Amino acid sequence: MNPILKDITEGMRYAWRVWWKWTVGLTLLMMVLFCIGWAMQEEQRGVLDFLWTALVGLIYSAFHCGVVALFVAAIALTWRLVGWALLVPVIVVPLFIALVFWMGGGVLEGIYDRLALALGENFHPPRMGGGCHNGLGAVLLVFYLGYLVFTCVTTWSILSQILLFVLVVAIYLLLALVAGVGLSLPFLCRASVRRYRRRSAG
Numbered sequence: 001m002n003p004i005l006k007d008i009t010e011g012m013r014y015a016w017r018v019w020w021k022w023t024v025g026l027t028l029l030m031m032v033l034f035c036i037g038w039a040m041q042e043e044q045r046g047v048l049d050f051l052w053t054a055l056v057g058l059i060y061s062a063f064h065c066g067v068v069a070l071f072v073a074a075i076a077l078t079w080r081l082v083g084w085a086l087l088v089p090v091i092v093v094p095l096f097i098a099l100v101f102w103m104g105g106g107v108l109e110g111i112y113d114r115l116a117l118a119l120g121e122n123f124h125p126p127r128m129g130g131g132c133h134n135g136l137g138a139v140l141l142v143f144y145l146g147y148l149v150f151t152c153v154t155t156w157s158i159l160s161q162i163l164l165f166v167l168v169v170a171i172y173l174l175l176a177l178v179a180g181v182g183l184s185l186p187f188l189c190r191a192s193v194r195r196y197r198r199r200s201a202g
Contacts (some may be wrong), residue, residue: 007196015077024071029062085184085191093180100176107168114160132182 005013034057038050101108 011201018076019073026065082191089184096180118157
């Protein structure tokens with residue numbers, strides 16, 4: 001087998017082992033906490049109710065713990081490939097994000113001011129008197145929030161500023177990611193080659 005292909009296969013097997021071990025471990029921990037919480041309840045219910053709730057909790061926990069374990073496996077695989085060089089993008093990328101938003105904060109502030117002005121011109125929140133019951137107030141609030149969303153979508157002066165704000169934020173994030181990853185890439189490539197040679201020699 002090609003040495004590079006063999007190394008990739010071993011890396012995927014390593015990530016798989018990390019994933020299922022973390023998934024099983026976290027799921028068991030969640031089920032133990034569930035059993036402890038069930039036992040501490042003052043009102044004890046039947047066995048069938050316990051089994052059904054435990055089954056639903058097991059499926060729910062396994063799904064969410066699997067997602068967390070997938071993130072852990074990705075970190076473990078990256079650590080296996082590059083080692084300590086993994087810390088370079090972890091430190092550099094957030095610094096570039098903070099730097100880009102600090103340098104371009106004036107643009108976002110201007111867009112936000114125009115958006116606030118457009119919202120102030122188009123929205124006049126209803127006043128709820130002190131005698132208004134909570135139920136009626138909640139219904140009025142729901143209707144008003146629906147009207148607010150509809151107006152945001154149909155009023156160009158508001159929608160344009162929202163879209164512009166989202167676009168500028170996306171551009172800032174893209175610039176920061178490109179700069180951070182571009183600066184980190186040489187360190188990652190060098191560390192990856194070193195780790196691969198070390199694994200091949202071993």
